[in-house]
Amino acid sequence: MLFDPRPKTSRKELFDRKKELEILDRLAERGEPLILVLGIRRIGKTSLLKSFLERWNGIYIDMRGVSKTSDLYERLSRGLSVNIGKLRRFLEGIRGIKVMGLEIELKWRGRDSISLLGLLEELNKFGERFIVIFDEAQLIKPPVSIEIKNAIAYTYDHLENITIILSGSEIGLLRDFIGIENPDSPLYGRYSYELVVERFPNNLAMEFMRQGFREAELEVDERVIEEAVELFDGIVGWLVFYGRSYIDGVRDPSRIFELAVNIALREIERLSIREKMVLKAIGEGAKSWSEVRRYIMEEKGYVLPKSTLSRIIRKLEKMSIVKNYEFLDPVYRFASRRIRIG
Numbered sequence: 001m002l003f004d005p006r007p008k009t010s011r012k013e014l015f016d017r018k019k020e021l022e023i024l025d026r027l028a029e030r031g032e033p034l035i036l037v038l039g040i041r042r043i044g045k046t047s048l049l050k051s052f053l054e055r056w057n058g059i060y061i062d063m064r065g066v067s068k069t070s071d072l073y074e075r076l077s078r079g080l081s082v083n084i085g086k087l088r089r090f091l092e093g094i095r096g097i098k099v100m101g102l103e104i105e106l107k108w109r110g111r112d113s114i115s116l117l118g119l120l121e122e123l124n125k126f127g128e129r130f131i132v133i134f135d136e137a138q139l140i141k142p143p144v145s146i147e148i149k150n151a152i153a154y155t156y157d158h159l160e161n162i163t164i165i166l167s168g169s170e171i172g173l174l175r176d177f178i179g180i181e182n183p184d185s186p187l188y189g190r191y192s193y194e195l196v197v198e199r200f201p202n203n204l205a206m207e208f209m210r211q212g213f214r215e216a217e218l219e220v221d222e223r224v225i226e227e228a229v230e231l232f233d234g235i236v237g238w239l240v241f242y243g244r245s246y247i248d249g250v251r252d253p254s255r256i257f258e259l260a261v262n263i264a265l266r267e268i269e270r271l272s273i274r275e276k277m278v279l280k281a282i283g284e285g286a287k288s289w290s291e292v293r294r295y296i297m298e299e300k301g302y303v304l305p306k307s308t309l310s311r312i313i314r315k316l317e318k319m320s321i322v323k324n325y326e327f328l329d330p331v332y333r334f335a336s337r338r339i340r341i342g
């Protein structure tokens with residue numbers, strides 16, 4: 001179902017993305033050690049990665065909510081269990097791992113335990129390509145980040161059969177996480193291939209909506225489809241939201257947009273007060289550093305130190321919310337205008 005809100009997991013379900021799958025397949029075939037898959041929120045990264053993995057041996061790990069080392073190993077064993085049918089032959093006999101029916105037990109501390117790096121070394125011995133995907137990798141913080149970065153650096157240098165894919169919706173923060181240009185990072189100086197997942201162009205977005213409604217056996221006017229594409233600009237996650245809302249009976253496009261804006265607003269709420277002020281200024285039309293500063297000064301009576309403002313703008317760019325004082329997602333632009341401060 002195209003309008004299923006969960007990430008797609010198979011190539012059959014995936015709409016388009018032929019070129020991206022071809023690139024990933026080729027990179028995996030030639031044994032690329034490190035790949036970054038980048039794209040703003042809801043653009044379809046997770047769907048692409050899970051569908052890609054369908055044809056390869058590997059593991060997908062979502063790093064959202066991982067803060068402790070125990071979380072990492074819990075996700076790792078869950079990720080292996082999901083694919084146990086395909087991975088059983090890789091895992092049986094590895095010290096620290098017990099295959100029990102359809103699940104695996106992973107011991108990561110104490111005697112006869114196995115670390116992430118140890119596991120990668122074992123998997124490498126099979127002599128077959130093995131893909132390891134960390135989704136939303138920019139969220140990983142110490143101590144887990146240190147363990148993962150060291151494992152990636154070692155893999156890069158010594159484990160020729162392992163391909164690591166890091167994905168994330170906060171593109172600048174993900175690049176910082178790897179720290180290819182940062183001499184203090186274990187990954188300093190290593191090359192990574194970057195694949196950027198883009199929004200669908202208008203004609204494809206229209207076709208996506210048509211197919212989605214057809215699958216749902218709902219006949220809709222072409223205008224309904226045009227409206228979706230105009231409002232949500234080819235961002236597939238929002239198109240799905242539109243399709244579902246429409247099917248559930250919300251027939252007014254501006255009402256659907258309103259619901260989406262509320263979701264985005266809840267996501268924006270997590271930012272700091274200063275970050276929200278800057279976003280609101282940009283949402284209200286400030287087109288430069290000095291216009292943002294003036295807006296905050298006049299509207300909020302607040303003088304932001306120059307260096308603070310520069311830092312916040314850089315951070316919002318690294319989070320892939322704005323670029324050159326433009327929003328990357330139209331829903332976020334509207335949501336930003338609604339921000340209430342104080």
Ligand SMILES: Nc1ncnc2c1ncn2[C@@H]1O[C@H](COP(=O)(O)OP(=O)(O)OP(=O)(O)O)[C@@H](O)[C@H]1O
Nearest residue numbers: 004005006008014015041042043044045046047237
């Ligand atoms: N190529 C595609 N074909 C069909 N549906 C898709 C495609 N890409 C994404 N979707 C759908 O769009 C929604 C968002 O996709 P997905 O979760 O993969 O995006 P994401 O970039 O990982 O989002 P987030 O940044 O929130 O993690 C889901 O409902 C998913 O099923």
Ligand SMILES: [Mg+2]
Nearest residue numbers: 045046047135
């Ligand atoms: Mg995702």
